[in-house]
Amino acid sequence: MFSTEQSCWFIRKVVCWRAVASIAWAVLLLLPITAVFVILSRFSLLHPIQTFSECLSFLTCASAIFSLILMCGVIIMVGFLNLEYYTVIPTIACSKIALLGQLLHPRQFVNSLAHCIMGIIVAWCCAVTLGGRYETIGYPCTQGDGTDSSPQMCLNEYHLILLLAGAFVGFSHSLLAVISNINYVSFHTVQQYKYLRFKGSLPFVVKCSAAQALYSVRNYIVVYFFLGYIPKAWICKTLNLHLNSSVHPLDSIAGLLDLSLLYHQWISASFLLFTWNITLLLFRIFVTEVYSFPVQSSFTEDAHQCLPKVLTDKQPMILKFLALQDVALLSQHSPSRRCEVFSLSQPGGHPHNWNAISKECLSLLADLTQRLVAYHDTVATNGRAKSLSTGSERKTSSETSFTSATEDLMSPRPTLLLRTPASVFARFVVGTPHSPLTAPFTPDLDSPFASPALRRLTAPLDQCSPWFGTVQSPHIMRRAPKLWSTSTDSQVNGSPPASPASVPSPKQEPFKPSRLALFLRNRKEQVKHFLAKRVLIMYLFNKLPEASSQALFADSQAHIWALEGLSYLVQASFSEDQFGVIQTTLPSILGCMLILQEAVDRHFKLPHASSKPVRSASGMGDSTYKTLRFALRATLKTAIYRITTTFGNHLNAVQMSAEHRKRLQQFLEYKE
């Protein structure tokens, strides 16, 4: 994966430096955080002044400095993992089994292991800091009844329980990270300075770290009560330590109900989670900072860093997102940069900048429209399966208009990738082999191309996606309970998913259903029927109600910026566009927005699409992706209104179909 990322100047020059800066700040902040932790952990109400002098003397001793250096290493590691695992498009599990698949993914396993080890290291540092009974793992003791008092090393269980708590908290943190999509980096609508953003979200981080630590410690105590003897025995065996029988064991109710022990566990866990969350917060703040791309450059060697070129890049998603954000911001706030967008190329007089920007934005929107229409086709509103034949016959007028509109939009770019969330997910776990467990259980969308017209459209486009060939197998179950996704279908067909690109599409190969295939299909139906009755299986495989809708709009932040950018630019063009470069694209912009509006309206009529997600304010996971579809709907309407209020009745002169004109008239009369 590094070979692909190294090639991109943006990752090298911007994202890496931003990550380094965020880690540096996190390391700098470590010192005050540790000081606070030391004071809180050693505080005694009766001797406040003595506490402070003790803390000061501790902070200057060698072991404290050593543990601080270790902590710095951990922070750097956490920062590196953040950089490695972050994503701007969340991965949304559409069923319980998909979530399980994500949790068991080898990449995730490595992450969990790393967090476990880092948890142990941090817990060791905490143990050193707490001092007293926690300090070492072994202590000299005299075993027996005094007659053969040979000095031995005994296991210090307080030390062990703290170390294991660190490992447990680290592990549970990494698991929760998957469930709450902690790696997802969202972009804020309010552009504040980094310091102010940090200051604003600091109380929240403190609160959620403390709460998460409390829950983790509670779970850990339960686990230790039941399973604590296993690590204890193992450690004793490997380190040749003895158990002191005169000391009360800690994996008992009386041992665990020690208030001071609980407090120290909780404060250590809070310290651990807080340092990690602060690193994550800083990373998010730094990486989502606005980057201002030049609209055009006078030097040709910088041309690849200019906005029109950068927008069309696909690979580092962060680059595309920042570029779109920059388009949205420049269209709102900076007249001078807008002027560059509207300018003409010096020899030739072509509006290259505007053409590139508008084409990219429009293709993004057309892509979303296509996704929505395809999704709507697979999920017939009443939830019944729709066979292929009826699908092709029942083609609504909107679809026809849509295909004609998208065809002319796409004709200049035959290599347009269809970014279904499935393929996005596949691309975002680059570096590890594509696990067959996780990918197939992505949203309903994986088999969307029901109507032949759409299939014709997409067939030549989707070459590089792993779904090529597999999605078009003719007997795809259309609708839930979708026990088996496409991978099993393809295995029935005899095409292993490992080499999908080599499989020719079924259109080309002469397809005759052999008796064996029929037999297999019947067996499969039987197995499916049998499994569908089992409660656990159904629980695991049932679609989560909102998830497919969320997955459909997972990358909608890009569409929101595209809509904002286009509409603000069109609004500004009313007074700023000297050469009329916008006017040539205005019909296609309006057409694209109106088609999308229709598709979005239809999507929101589906069950579960318009139900609001439960607001969960706990945890560091950013849940903005859950409401992106509502934001997109609002932005789309606002964007159309922005154009109609600016141009008013002038829009009657714009060429468009009668259906669109009718729709636009509704907007002109403020009736939408």
Add this chain to the structure above:
Amino acid sequence: MCSLALFPAPLACGQTTLCESNNELLSGTATDHRLKQDSSPLSLYFPRESLKLHCRTESSSKAAFLDHSETLWMRSAAAWRDGGLTGLLNEITNSNTEVPKWLSVSSGFTLALLRWFSSFHGSLFPHLTMSSENMLAEFSQVLNWSDCVVRAFAWHPHADKFAVALLDDSIKIYNPKSATTPTLKHRLQRSVAAVQWKPMCASALAVACQNCLLVWHVDPCSLSTRPSSGCAQVLSNPGHSPVTSIAWSPSGSLLVSASPMDTAMMVWDVASESCVPLQRVGGGGVTFLSWSPDSSHVLASTPSALFRVWETRTWTCERWPCVKGRCQSGCWSPDGSRLLFTVQGEMVIYVLTFGDTPGPQAAAVVADLSETTFNTADGDIIVGGEIHSLSWDPTGERLAVLLEGFTECFVRFSVSSGFVQGEPGAEPRMMQFHPNFQHGALLTVCWSSGRITHVPFYFLGAGVPHFGLSGSPSLPRPQERPADFANQSLFTELIS
């Protein structure tokens, strides 16, 4: 500087202002005025008697039931739910016969400590000790809010319709083109302090309530007269109540809300129901918000003698300490280059000019509205006083000023000025200009009698080029002439 001495004398008793034409305010007697007004569909009258009010609050309903002895646990749980920590402590202290002595004594001690601390905090910011109703009345832009039949009013920024919030906590939407007048009611819609329509949208209406913020989505094509409460989004944040002021960004993307209890101003992304608190030290709360029409600045005034002007690109703010009192009201010029504001305790209007140069250094006085005596046929009339609210019309030619006294005064920049008077006994409570009136400006005034009237000012704007598009929706005026208005000095600055 402009002063009331330059004004023509107010009308005689019984006369009401009808409209402005040829730079003169025309008046008529009350009866023919009413006849004329009643024929127009947008003039409304809400008699106080017609509204069904909540006769008792929820806490007072306790007295209607028999006293019922519950266990201490039940009472403590109820006290915790109703009154929080202080309620719980109070309950434990009062029931000292049932709890151990050390518990009641320690809870009484804690309670006293809490009270002492909150009184200390309250002495820093006196408004924190007010009840939420009083706070709304104190900081609302409506004069005498708690006694007002019409509590809030908002024109739609593009279409010809408006929303009226009434004393009985319902909101009615009037549209001259449709026969249905939807009435919006919601369980949480109590003590409405402000309403505002979302720009660039036909249906969304934000309502500032006592405990939360509601955003209604009223489908303009729907024939329903009682939209269900499912049409309303509830936006709430702990500690952010009561909401006294709201402002949509002119581009329709963000909503800001302010509460005198909360030092943070909330910036809402309404669609995703998420908010970003913008917090600064000092002030003790935010009372009034106004977004400049070019969406580059937001005025946020605080309960102390301090207001802030936020810049909306990176959300940084300028602090403007006042000498005398808090900033009571403010309004922006249509191109967003000038801010007029008034300060409580002073009878003048100040102006701040924003431009390309880094910010203004000091505010200048543009108008002095101190008490002036007019000799009329009915005897001497004294007009003048503190200014409660300001409103600047979208063409930038007329400024309406609501005085704390009884008459509404109306200042005009171009040639002359005058007073707008209602029917005898009626006091103006609130006013707003129509956002896109074709023939000049249209001032809507809500009176204490429950009447809403519209006073048109017919004129041709000096700077506005008139396009040959009849019925064209509001054109983006700030962008049409960004330069000339900023360079042109105000009329009152010229004559000073």
